[in-house]
Amino acid sequence: MKIAILGGTGSIGEGFALRWAGNHDISVCSREAEKAVKAADEYKNMLLNKRMYCSSLGGCTNDMGIMDANVVVLSVPYDSVITLLKSLLPHFNNQIVISLVVPMKKNQLFKYTPPKQGSAALEIKDVLPETVKVVSAYHNISAKKLANLELRLDYDVVVCGDDEEAKKTVMKLTEEIKTLHPLDGGGLSSSYMIESMTPFLINLAIRNGFSDLGVKFV
């Protein structure tokens, strides 16, 4: 599968590139090709140093990455995601777009600040062509832990989406990351629940002296 990771040069994008590189064609995407290529080379070296296989991992601009991707991962901040997607509209056709986007503000603590549509995922769906299948997932996975390949990730990942096939594909991609457990979270209208859990988890971590909290439903 061809996976383009928008925001692939930083934060949680790195973790997905490293974790999926053995099974898929990964495009690490950025506005600047040079930056993307450099990051992809770094990831490749990290995998090679661990003697791990990376079938195809390269860097390119966002538009190039999206163009022939089956799956597009949106690991970009909420504040820039809508402008970014609007500038890339001509390159979208029928990809699966995974939104990790969480609209939140920091005052003393973090607060979920959804747009009028009710969630970032629904706003993103509004902007993209109808043929694109938006799936919402991975909001509550720590970027640091995902990028640490020594770590087995014993977390649940709630996946929301209106297209059942697309949701299944993302649940399958989730299972490939040891040992994330995908759960069907229903339609995209439930995405606010998993998005709003991110500021809640950060606040909980701050107050109780933890860091990088994830969630398990038991």
Place this chain on the structure above:
Amino acid sequence: MKIAILGGTGSIGEGFALRWAGNHDISVCSREAEKAVKAADEYKNMLLNKRMYCSSLGGCTNDMGIMDANVVVLSVPYDSVITLLKSLLPHFNNQIVISLVVPMKKNQLFKYTPPKQGSAALEIKDVLPETVKVVSAYHNISAKKLANLELRLDYDVVVCGDDEEAKKTVMKLTEEIKTLHPLDGGGLSSSYMIESMTPFLINLAIRNGFSDLGVKFV
């Protein structure tokens, strides 16, 4: 400590009566004294059959229970809680009131339907005298599992409240139930987050073939 459990004859009230009976004076409360006494007798027999200690466990009407309680547990449905509390107002003075209340509606799935205050806990605080300390907790604990004394409950309990001392008391009460882990969830303004998790967990359980889901933050 004197703990009055409103709605103590059914659902999750039973679990709290059984789990705290060894350490505290428990009043199982109901509108009808007879019903309350009968339930308390049943709980006592259950504990005695397991050769477990119950220092003081009795049944009484709601007003009697509240009057000399340090802690009042509200394990009543959202639809009746405000009317009930208004009818009992003269008996409240400076108790800690623990709200387990979740405003939700079932359509095809469950949906969180908070009042204009933002959460049930904040609405309850509005109704009660200012001297009463409202704490929000236990929304995501399964009634069935709580009442099963063979079960060790490996769950996190997020506790929200504006009075730090009252919150600490509830966190301590939580620790007494093996092996619940209390977490400081901040002020009562964060209660919507733990309340809304209840319909989310029920929907998640229905969709993924589980039952009585709880939550752990790891």
